[in-house]
Amino acid sequence: MKNQKREIKEGIQFHEITTNKFKTNLFAIFLSVPLTKEEVTKNALLTAVLRRGTKDLPSQEEISKNLEEMYGAGFDCGIEKSGDYHTIKFYLEIINEQFLPEKENLSKKGLELLLSIAFNPYTENNAFKEEYVEQEKEKLKQIIEGKIDNKANYALERCIEEMYPNSPYGLYKYGYIEDLKTITAKDLYEHYLKILQNSKIDIFASGQFQEKVEEIVKENENIKKLQPRNANMELENKKEERQEPKVVTDHMQVTQGKLVIGLDVLAEMPNMTYITMLYNTILGVDSNSKLFQNVREKASLAYVCSSNYIKRKQIIMIRAGIEIENYEKALDIIKEQLEDMKQGKFNEQEIESAKNLIYATIANIEEEQDTEISYYFGQELAKSNVTIEQYKQKIEEITKEQVVEIANKIKINTIYFLRD
Amino acid sequence: MKVIESLKIKEKVYIEQLENGLTIMLVPKATTNKKYVMWATHFGSVDNHFIMPETKEEVYVPDGVAHFLEHKMFEQESGKNSLDTLMALGVDANAYTTNNHTAYLFETTEHFMEALDELMDYVQHPYFTDENVEKEKGIIGQEIGMYDDDPGWQLYMNALDCLYEKNAIKIDIAGTVESISKIDKDVLYKCYNTFYHPSNMVMVLCGNFEVEKMLEEIKARLIKRPKQGEIKRIYAPEEKGIHQEYKEAYMEVSQPAFMIGFKDEVKKENKVQRHIAIEILMNMLIGKSSPLYQKLYQEGILLSQPDLDYEFTDYYAHVLLTGQSKNPNKVKEELLKEIQKQKENFDETHFERIKKKVYGDYVVEYNNISDIARMLLSDYFKGINSFDYIEQFQTVTAEYTKQILQEVFDEKQCILSVVKIK
CATH class of the missing domain: 3.30.830.10 (Metalloenzyme, LuxS/M16 peptidase-like)
Known part of the structure; x- marks a missing residue:
């Protein structure tokens, strides 16, 4: 070890x-x-x-x-x-x-x-x-x-x-x-x-x-x-269930609008963290992702548009920097991408490239001292003991059906826009 | 093949210049699983006026061309984008433009050969059309907008405006919405054909590989290009003295930000020693353990140690100290006093301690392959062998450092740029 x-x-x-x-x-x-x-x-x-x-x-x-x-x-x-x-x-x-x-x-x-x-x-x-x-x-x-x-x-x-x-x-x-x-x-x-x-x-x-x-x-x-202590703390962890997304707009002096969309992952299934990680990668991590391709490349609406999965809270945060007047347009395209994910409108190629990207992230863990420490600290907090090899294997095993299943349990919680 | 080595930090660089003029630097490292590749051209935002080597035509290009070209290189005739192709392999790929070079790079543990194929293919095959150039203007326009909102960038641009009147370093790397509107595919091809010739390029590889084999792989992927003469670059002549002492901007920030600069003369000799000495001096003057920093920290005038930078190439050189403070003028005033104090009474114990710290900082640069490659590359464009920072370290004496203190930290060469609370 x-x-x-x-x-x-x-x-x-x-x-x-x-x-x-x-x-x-x-x-x-x-x-x-x-x-x-x-x-x-x-x-x-x-x-x-x-x-x-x-x-x-x-x-x-x-x-x-x-x-x-x-x-x-x-x-x-x-x-x-x-x-x-x-x-x-x-x-x-x-x-x-x-x-x-x-x-x-x-x-x-x-x-x-x-x-x-x-x-x-x-x-x-x-x-x-x-x-x-x-x-x-x-x-x-x-x-x-x-x-x-x-x-x-x-x-x-x-x-x-x-x-x-x-x-x-x-x-x-x-x-x-x-x-x-x-x-x-x-x-x-x-x-x-x-x-x-x-x-x-x-x-x-x-x-x-x-x-x-x-x-x-x-x-x-x-x-x-130091005295021994109980390390199994009770953590308060409640969240309001929302039927409809909460929409919030703040005003500040900005030339570029900042759109942030918070998603809840409302699933309970084995290996869901790994499946959601793959879902998120297909959705918005790199330049092959749906968000980058559709919001930036095809519609030229944003310089940055990406998503980030916070696994300890089972949420995904989508972020885009856009022209203020393009708010509705950008929001529609982003929603369309979420819908496409639900309907399984992504191919084996997209899954493969997302998996490759995750493998690269995994390979990188050992190449940076603080990243490696963070990884093992994450394991410690999650009370799990997944080695880097097992981590990779869990990603390899994910199927398209599983990603679609997760996609259908993802809901928009909040739409936030910072504008002038 | 030339080999340079540092015994102190146990690293070696193999350097080969090919017949077509391309320089290749290879740093094999057995302890990593990764490989990092950078391919760069000596073409940056300052190169807006030059004479083409073959036609002898004198060309002015719009500001932001090097960066625009960087964006467009990824686009392939097949409709694919090479960045996407690389990312799909799980390869972390990127590109960036600075004032003096443009670099294309990737890092990977797997699929290395496919990635090398892709990199060497797209850098050697430009594909610009009227449509794809037009479309890019929207994306780059957004990028420029992002910088407009960034107080750090505004602070820096204003500092440069204080230090220089005409120097091309003042040009915004991405250009302006107005300047990029003038870019078309002909301009891009002109720049590509001039600057993307192997004799104007360098490749740096660092990671887990065998040197000879790797060199063969690279050679096999190079396209033959006719020899090219030297590119004449026309820069505004070096100006003595600063342009203006002070510049301010108002932005929506919580805390004013400052940048204090000292203009230095461009030197051809002893660049590394000078750099080490300046590094030590900046730390002695306002680094973590300096009396000045402690004082300003306790008075609440500084929140954290300012960033300390010495930036230099063949056509500019300056010191930049950057931080946040509710009273930037006071920081400058106190700094000038401290400089005077050190000039009169140089603290040698402090010097020796900081020298150790600076040595450590240089060693840490070798912690990861991307830092190593980036350092070799940017030093190459400055005409520097990176190992000299480790090897020439002992030659930087207190005596020499005192002399540099006198030369560089001169009140008459000092500027202040401030971003205030709107």
């Missing part, structure tokens, strides 16, 4: 991916908690505050200097919605010792730094440093306000929000300004302690290692302090 998974404590998993494809080793720590309105803003703020300092390196300047000394090790952290989980992610990428001008045990240093950023932050009087919290609140406020800068992403976010008005997945991953105001350094630290106790923890190491990384993790003082 390429990916070795071992439980450090209940709810804390260590995953080691051995690969010789890269010049770097990559470490990742993921802390996952249920996505809720009450905590979404705190989680986002926490991510930002944690990178400000550790007990040993109390400022960002110290951390940066340390990273630079390690031949510019790359540190990054962020927050993502993984289905109904909210996951805080920390990454550290460091040059593999073989490629250094001088010998040095870099990887251990890098991993230990990452562990201390996540688990041993700088505190004052049982709270985060006031100054850091206030500065990060200001910055987070700007990030939340910045949602409007990228119009295409904004339109996508808005459509998802409209699809899930009272459900966690409709939340914005960076939270809300009104909730941000009241968070104090003390509150945030208490929230952090709760996360340390309750979150599902996954630690990944990818690359080639001279030492046993698992031992470094197990022996780490910060890890030793």
